[in-house]
Amino acid sequence: MTDVLWLGGPPGAGKSTVAERLARRYGLRRYHADTRTWAHRDRALAERIPAAERFERLSPADRWAAPVDELYAMALHHERGPMVVDDVRSLPPAPLTIAEGTVVTPRVARALPGRAALWLLPTPELLEERLAQRELCPGPLALYRRVAEVVEDEVRASGAPFLSVDGDTDIVRAVEDRWARQLAAGPHAAGLEERRALLREANEAVVAQYNGFFARPWAPDGRDTAVAAFSCGCGDTACTDRVERRIAAFDQAGP
Template sequence: MTAVVWLGGPPGVGKSTVAERLARRHGLRRYHADTRTWAHRDRALAAGWRAALRFETLSPKERWAAPVPDLLAMSLHHERGRMVADDVRALPAAPLTVAEGTVITPESVRALPGRAALWLLPTPELLEKRLAERELRAGPLALYRRLADVIEDEVRMSGAPFLTVDVDTDVTEEVAARWAGPLAAGPGATSRAERRALLREANEAVVAQYTAFFARPWSRGDVGDAVAPFSCECGDTGCTARVECPVTAFPAAPFVAQGHDGFSAS
């Protein structure tokens, strides 16, 4: 079984930021559940799951006009949690993996051996601030609010460990303190080449995510017009830089921020 620490919580609470910072600092593999969204949906379609089939057959306008319980069902929240567990089982045993995502649930983690698990729960003020920043339409906004309620209920009812995150609060160091033992035990990548390879792996997952989205028959636009933020691949443990790049132009060479380690992003 992969050595893994799990980080869950609703959209916008800061999971990805915390996971990336700790992965860079400690040389961890980063598993971001969002990048597997369309691979998971394809697995659900192949299995004939009704909610997945309905999601694909509706147009985006029809889909987001559905009642909130239907939106929650079509999100495959619980089903994808189990898929995440399957994905993580298949990862190499080393280095230590930080697996993060909204669909990571106490139920999906409970049956798996892991070093630690933690959920970030936003205060109502933080949740509304982050949702407002995303400028969501009515359907996605309603779904994200419901997901936040569902996740908090799941965490509190299961007795799973959590941190409450307030407005303008960076909990990276508090998460690191909670995970001091697993992070110290590792194993983590030790060389710059190994850390760069892990960052490249995470960036390639983003490319795959965008490519798969624009391949859906109902998708609007073209992957050639998509621009995404990518992690700087300099391999410096203190680097937090992200660089925007057209998805289809993501280079084969190390992709780094301007001036980092003698390379320049292009």
């Protein structure tokens, strides 16, 4: 399966927003690597990857107190790349998939050549602004900065295509313009019901991500009250709404 558009970049680059808007607008399947984090960690544990085993052994407090090099190793940035390839390869061939995530690297895109690939690289000023908006503790902040540095170095060293993101440009429109031919070619969702099904699929991946987190032996209680932002499931190609809903209530709710 090679009908995929790859979209990568560091945290805070706007990947998720771009992917969601374009997937809605064109009736595409959206693969968000972040929603596979815990599934990938379970796979890494099954493969006895030492950094994954150490991550699970440590308490959250001890984990985030580790040096940034150790945090980066435990993030499994490189190990998750082949897992993303396996995930995307297993998806149906239609409609066209837009696959995005920080672990989508030039090496990932080469392993499963798709229709196009693009990376969003925020300016240093914008990166710091967006990380500040997340109100991160020192450990996660140091990790995100390191990941951003690694991603940009990988993209520039490989000569991969990228867009510089400064916060002023309409990045959704910029990516849409860059991929105009590929987006127009499709294949797209056949109609309203398929568009709704694709949105439901993306929302179910969010639920699976939360379930994977709360299944960890060190995770706090809170699944019954946890709230997430979901894509509105109306299927309107112009809709950009996000809907907050309790994870535990998702299965009982309609679109």
